Amino acid sequence: MAITTEPVAYVRTAPIAEQPPPMMARGWLAWMRENLFSSVGNTILTLIALYIIYLVVPPAIRFFFIDAVWTGSNREACLAANVGREVGACWAYVNAKLSYFVYGSYPWDDRWRVDIVFALGAFGIAWLLWLDAPKRGLGALYFFVIFPIAAFILLRGWPAIGLQRVDTSLWGGILVTLIVSIVGIVVSLPLGVLLALGRRSRLPLIRLACIIFIEVVRGVPLITVLFMANTMLPLFLPGNMSPDRLLRPLVGVALFASAYMAEVVRGGLQAIPKGQYEGAMSLGLGYWRMMRLIILPQALRIVIPGIVNTFIGLFKDTTLVSIVGIFDLIKTVEVTLVDPTWATPVTRLTGYAFAGVFYFICCYGMSRYSLAVERRLAAGQKR
Template structure:
């Protein structure tokens, strides 16, 4: 009796090992060469990198001059980025022409500001309301007194035309946000008001400011503000663009806050009314706390935009960070073929680090909000 034909007597040949789902080769196959189109694009990208990356790396690192007493070494043929120049000019980039013996005042203002912002931004820090109150009320006043000086306190006055660099950029950006937040809240409430004149004035202001370029608002503040007030009130040279920046930012902030107000369900308004709260109480205790929490990422995003837009004050003659970088490159002691590029790359890195960092923060915040973590 032979065994039935359908019973296997020898073991089947081994299957090939399964396609690995992890490891570098899988990555290469699936993420780089999945299909003909992706392969072509990947090869093009590799070609681009081979073409572009080495010269950039050579300029920024390999051929760069890291330390030099003056521009001589940077002017040598074939020299790359002149980082020595950045290092030597760093104080000017930070303080502008602020007097040397008073720079400790700037240091204190910047350090306290950084600490307060870190406190406010840390998502699990205690007492963030205190931090907000300090940052939005006490800090600006103290900072102005300290920076400008007060003879009575033994602080010699430093006129604002000596201020410059990162100091001025941060003053513009932070006071822009500090002034525009309350103004933006009022404008957003005005835009949603049932009173027609209040609504029309708010809409008019918001749409006009958002419809014109920022530089025209700055020009208006710079050239026309002195004409609009009696001569004795004529605002300070630094204050004029600051007012322009604040006006501009509040219109955009109003739209951000309006987004938050629209996201609050009607039941919240009705519930607050049913409790007998007056309009200011409803807004202060019920609506705004919720609306502003929702729009924190939006506020951070408009701060990023504002931070980049502060560079425009350079056009109306304020020595902000970008203007100091653009001026320092003309210093005959350093001037050379690579100085301009080095300065701009450094400035770009500075803005990138700030803006990219803030945008990551805003994304993390958005995720927290979506998960319902209380802030």
């Protein structure tokens, strides 16, 4: 018998080459089948969605980018007859008016002062929003006390130290939008905390006064508050005093925001367990020290997302000051639209698109931030 040396079974000596996963189980095709075309109804929905995208996105891209005019010195550049094709957004107009959109009619030679204020403000905001920043208490002091005073001196001018006076009627654009919203937050946060404490006070008259203020302000539209500030503030002050045109809506916005802020802070106060109050009292702390050292630091920390959301609302609501004649971003855009140098059929939409993008970036950024803080606070709670 001859013994064969051939192997009894086939044994592979080298691994076979890797094969791609089955088409229909993994990969983009399977993903599409599962998420977009899993059933007849789903397929129809996908097609409808695609149709909506087809209706909106290509024309928008054409208008804002492909057909847009990027350079030019006046309306001639953005007229279809001169360009010889369909004209989209007239970005040349935004480019020409950009400094007006940012500074309003603020004197050219003094615009460095506005830039410094922007930088100081950005510094303060970054200090407050960065949760791990060193010395955040100092940051709060800076943002709520030092920065407003410095900004006021820089913007308004102080002849004694060589800064020329600039009338508030010359302020405008993004500068005013930011002033209104920052004054709103700087005033409304402390006032809101006081109102919230007052609303939870056990002294009946103080509680009643706070409830009436909060509920009345929250029950009426901002525009009525602004009209009131505009027409009634001069009436209520002695005859020889006429408040500054910009100051009136600032008072209105600040009071309006305070009522909303008070409700946010109240939510935080209610979320603090009773044990914290009792613990503070058993340590012998009085009311104000208990609030300042124990309750408010915890309460304010958990309502940061709520505060940011209120601020987003406030930031969007600042547009309403344009109705009472203040030159915020919206108003400056509206004013440039009647400027004959740039009057074209596409100017209006371009101006609105610019303002829309500005507000979108600010508000979307803030809402992302508030989401991130929320997630971080939730992580701390989970433990």
